[in-house]
Amino acid sequence: MGGEDITVCLDGRPLAVMARLPFITWLWFGGDYRCGDLLWAVLNGRAVLSVDGQGTYELGGDALTRVASVV
Numbered sequence: 001m002g003g004e005d006i007t008v009c010l011d012g013r014p015l016a017v018m019a020r021l022p023f024i025t026w027l028w029f030g031g032d033y034r035c036g037d038l039l040w041a042v043l044n045g046r047a048v049l050s051v052d053g054q055g056t057y058e059l060g061g062d063a064l065t066r067v068a069s070v071v
Contacts, residue, residue: 006071008038015051020071027068 006018016036023040026033030042037052047059059067 008035010051024071027064027071 004020006020006023007014008016008018016038018035018038022033023035026040030047032042033040039050039053041048041050047064048056049059050056
């Protein structure tokens with residue numbers, strides 16, 4: 001992928017442009033990472049993504065591995 005920014009899209013609609021390094025840090029260490037309408041968090045040992053405070057999606061092992069592979 002390369003570059004300093006990551007564009008996150010849902011159903012073809014761009015949701016946020018995130019800085020790569022803080023997101024990689026979140027992947028390694030967890031905690032909360034907020035960017036625009038997105039909140040990446042670890043709840044009860046599980047990675048989750050909340051979009052605009054409305055929908056929350058759990059990132060299972062395969063999905064999280066896929067995200068990490070493109071970052």
